[in-house]
Amino acid sequence: MPPDVGKFLSASSHRRPEKFTKNHVLHHFQDELMKRGSADRHQSLDPAVMSGVCPTEQSPEGCGHETSAEQNPSTTDSHGNFCVCSVMLVVYVVNSTADTPAVYVVFLRKVPAFKPLEPVLMSAKCSPLRLRKKLCPSLLSLLTLSVLLLVSIKYSFISESADFASLSVHQPIHKHAINCAAIYDLDPAEVGKSLIIRRKKMVEDKDKSLIQLTRNCSSFIKIRGYDEVCVSEEEKVFPLAYSLVVHKYAWMVERLIRAAYSPNNIYCIHYDQKSSAEFTAAMEGLARCLPNVFIASKRESVFYASISRLKADLNCLSDLMGSEVRWRYVINLCGQDFPLKSNIELVSELKLLNGSNMLETSRPSELKKQRFSFHFELKDASFEYLKLPVKTEQKKPPPPHGIEMFIGNAYFVLSREFVEHLHSSPVMKDFLEWSEDTYSPDEHFWATLVRLPGVPGEVPRSQADITDLMSKTRLVKWHYLEESLYPPCTGEHVRSVCIFGAAEMHWLLNYGHWFANKFDPKVDPVLIQCLEEKLEEKRKLFQSGTSLTCGWG
Template sequence: MCERERGRERERMFCRCFTPKSQLKRLLLLSMTFVLPCLLKLFHSHRMVTGTQKTWLVEPFWSTSQFVRNRKSGKYLHLQLEINCTAIYECSSVEVGKTLEIRKGNIVDLEDEDVELMTSDCAQFLSQRGYQSTLVSEAEKVYPLAFSMVVHKDAIMVERSLKMIYMPQNIYCIHYDQKSSSSFKAAMNNLAKCIPNVFIASKLELVHYAHISRLQADLNCLSDLLQSSVQWKYVINLCGQDLPLRSNFELVSELKKLSGRNMLESMKPSDIKKERFMYRHELQDIANEEGRMPFKTNVLKEPAPHNIKVFTGSAYFVLSYDFVKYISHSTVAKEFLAWSADTYSPDEHFWASMVRVPGVPGELSMSHAEVTDLQSKVRLVKWSYLEEALYPACTGTHRRSVCIYGSAELRWLLNDGHWFANKFDSKVDPVLIKCLELKIRERQKYWVELTPQKFYIYNQSENFWG
């Protein structure tokens, strides 16, 4: 069986195994009745006159325009490929087969320099990217959210993530790594200049892998968000390869059910993970790589201050305003943070432990059961060594044991129950990103128009946009 046929068979098996027939009929009826038409001309296929491999432009309009720095040459033959996102969602072997054809080719996306230039004209950028037409319900308008985005590369993916979660009533802090390229930094600064309620963190860290600088980057954004005039209810932190699985309307509805509680992982540490905070760690250069990371020494640490019992979890969270305010003023939190400075990946135990401290806002009691990554709705990550056992196999590819999702996972991602997911990469499967954005937009429209409450369409004529 040729590689393409093996790929198509894998996609078909994925859909057959994880899509019950009754659910398929119900969702098909829903899509036919309520969902917007989903046929998009997503990509241009460019075949060089002197070559045979197709080059797929993820952003045909921008890539061939004067609005980017690395404009594509006219020596390409322009063809179009139509992708039906509803068919992708319904696991059509024909449509999934088209995505496999794209993945076999040379996928070209915008570089940081391109994003820097395309965001240099705010009016043109906002108009072309659709930021100036947003459907918002009254329920969302009075329930603003905050986001902390800690990023370091691939400006176009950061912009796509921001575009998918952007609502004019929300507030967004972007923290970029001091090590990032000058073009990436310029692109982020332009996004903050162009888009209302988006700003750059007032203090920027030199972020190192598994070091406290990663945790400090989020804390810097949280501190700034507390000073914002936006009276946000919850804060959510993301990285540059995260995308939402819920519309803002759905997310607000879910968060209201928490009633002030926090949503994050919190588990008892394994013996291996205990070594991350039982021993001091020192920042050292990484062999054959740029950058530094903490390495374990033989020096034992003192127990955590204030008899804090250390739990482990994830760096990613959904935290209430009151909890974040507590963290910013609490002596307990500050001393625990200082104690964590020479541990390994403190962002994976700081939040998981602080949420267990008796009396904190939205407390998770010591007697409460462990909250795993599958029980927490914050962020879905598919690990290669848990595939088949806990979730279906990855249909994209893997990077450091983490699945970079493929198009055949669109339906599963949207129906799994999580609010965000990682990882997405346009160089692996651009169709999935395009179709996910469309589905999120459709869901927002469906729920906002269904609610009897008043809703608003923000556009450039509104005072909000100045």
């Protein structure tokens, strides 16, 4: 079947694709052929392709009725575009996603169309004014084409099914048939296609499948392409360290590591002690198969906004300091983060920091001061967090050593020298102890310590606030700031934070940040897939023409 046929009608209807057997296709064709006069014209064209339809008030009989030319004259829309009722041969492509072989469904449908769209949408149809005289296209021609298409199904269905069976073994992550370059360019039709994919109930990639895949490490490494990751000389002499604090969605964690992966980097995984047995087994499998990935030696039961979140990162930092890898910067991530730069791009930008640190650090508002001015107690909660810090009336003493407080977020990019200094600093230990009973201490701990006089990479206290949009560590969209600081979220919101959608891909990759939060394959799987593809393209582009070492060689 010519490839342009599928493209021509990939958006010819917003009717949802279904899974069809060959017999279903034949019955569908026969049924639609019999009912061709009763099709509702508003269901014939995708709104993303057609800017309007024949207005009901201007065409009272509509295209959906068998009327003569005299009974149903051609009309014009409000812009003067000539509107005709026509017969179209519609080819539905029941798409070739990873779990559904491509099947072509053919039937007749009458549709309205504006004359300017004729070159694109009306090449296989004709006006009813000429239908009686010329019978264009004739029923015989249509039936002949249909038979040819159905014959193609007989052979393509079997071969594509076999291909899928092979693919499912070798590609554990569901891949969607989407043009990521078009998504990046905000092509309306392709973005619309991603919305259709989002509405489908996709089979979730289970933690168990990652456990099974990592039982054979050589197979896992090959299937996921870790052995194909190459390192330039620039990257080789500038290794990075990662602290990943995670608790669910094993495949998302693996995809995050894979997207940020370089054989000369080092990755510490801290999984929550409350995580499921399958999730922890999947994380252990990753650490067993990848020589530069390890599990934190000490793990916390992490509770939202408590000291345990901060301690999880500190546990990884302590282990990373003992690593043989002489990393230059350390970056902390959570399970719903994703990189916006390839490793070689990130290395190039981190080198420009020249030893300084990158994180949000601002003066606190009076409301934010409440978080560390009063004693908080961790108490049971009746919803997803299980436990939450609750404010008491007990006031806290001021921070030790005359420390001036700053606030930020939990995300950081810290130099090795800064971490080494803190590792042996009594001031840091005293400040950590003082922060034990505060609310969300990870959001003031790093922002304050980086302002201490004399620390490596110091941000002077006199320096102006560094906001989250100024710090490149993490790009986050807050619901209440959308349309004032950044465009609206095209995904969903959770606790006022945007879970990004595919239509934000161009914005994400061009804003200038290194990582972003939040991503969720259950909200928009297309965006994550397209970011993976784009990062791989950028890695190869920036590494082209350089001396490379691939795998762990």
